[in-house]
Amino acid sequence: MNTPKIFLKFKLWRTLCLSLSALLLCGLAPAAQVALWPTIPFVRGQDLCQYQDAYGRTRAQQSGDMARLLADLIRSGADPKQAPELLQTLDSLIDQGRQRATGGFGMDVLLEGSFKAALDQVYEQHQPRVRQVGFFNPTALNELVRVLRAQHRQGSLEANQLNGLTGVAWGTYSFSPGCKGDVLVTLHIETQPGQTFNYQARGMPESVMGQIAYQVFSQFQKTRFPSQVMHLGKTLELLGAPGNVLGTTNSPRKAQYACECMQARLPTVGEYIYLSELGNWNGGVSSDKGLWALSQERVMAPEMPNPSIVRSIKEFQSPEIHYFCVRTVADKKTTSLCTP
Secondary structure: OOHHHHHHHHHHHHHHHHOHHHHHHHOEOOOOOEEEOOOOOEEEOOOHHHHHHHHOOOHHHHHHHHHHHHHHHHHOOOOOOOHHHHHHHHHHHHHHHHHHHHOOOHHHHHHHHHHHHHHHHHHHHHOOOOOOEEEOOOOOHHHHHHHHHOOOOOOOOOHHHOOOOOEEEEEEEEEOOOOOOOEEEEEEEEEOOOOEEEEEEEEOOOOHHHHHHHHHHHHHHOOOOOEEEEEOOEEEEEEEEOOEOOEEEOOHHHHHHHHHHOOOEOOOHHHHHHHHHHOOOOOOOOOOOOEEEEOOOEEEOOOOOOOOOEEEHHHOOOOOEEEOEEEEHHHOOOOOOOOO
16 A cells, blocks of 8 residues: 555645635535524522532531631620621621622623623634534614614514524523632523533633533534545545444454444545544544554554554554544445444
C-alpha cells in the first residue's frame, strides 16, 4: 500500500471540496435543525442558600454560633440586655440585602440573554457548516422594535406563524449553597418529535450559561449515528459501533468482525482522513489521535507519520484501538457477513 499516494489524492480532493462547484458533492446530508422559541422562561426555585443557612447545621450548632456571637458583642462593650436585639437587627439587615439583590424579574432575562450570547460565541469559535440550533423569530423588525421599546418580551403568536418552530426551551434557577453569589441553573429543551434534553450547570449568573450553551452545542451539533456524508461521489453511511457510538478494542480483527455483524466494514485510510477533516461538528469523526482499526490486522496511527501512518498491529503491545463501522450505501447487503 502506497500511503503517500493516498495523502496526495486526499489533498487534491480536499482542494476540490473547497471550491463552490464541488460543495454539493462534498457536503453533508441534510440534518434536522432545531428552531427554538426566542423567549426562554426561567422559573425561580428554592433558595438553596437560605435553605442551607436554615438546615445545613443542627439546632445545637446554630445555638452554639449564636452564643459565640453574643459573647463577642458583650466583650466588645455591648449592653448584655441589648445584645440579643443587636443580633436580631444584624440578621434582619442581611435578609433585607438578599431580598433587594434577588427581587424583581431581571434574573430570567439575564440568563436568557447570556445563553443566547454564549451559544453564538461557541458557534463562532467552531464555525460548523450547518448550524443545528437557532432561534425562531417570525416577528417583523418594526414589531420587534416596538416590543423592545416597551420593555416587553415576545408573547404568543398565531398558529399560522408557528410553522417554523421546532422546539421550545425553559429553565429553572436557584441560588446555590455556599451563599457566594452563584446560581444553579437547569435548561430543558423539547423538540417537535417529543424528544427532551436536559442540562445543568452552576456558576456566577453572568457566566453559568456559557457551560450550558456548550452542552447544548455538543448535544445537537455532534455527529449522530447513523448518518450519511458524501465521499468521492458516493453516499457513505456512518453506523458507529455495536452498542456504542465509537468502539474500543485491542484487536483490529475484533473490530472488523463487529462491523461485519452489522453488515458493514471498517473505514479505509482515506475515509478516516476525510471524516476527520470534517470533524465532530460537521458530520465527521475526529481521528487525529490514538490508534484506529483497519482491515488486514492493521491500524492507522495519525500521530506516527514516519515512515507511514498505517502500521501492523504487531508493533503495539495491548493497544487501545478505536473504531466505528461504515458502509457505502450501494454496497449494502441483505445477508449478514457475521458467522458464529
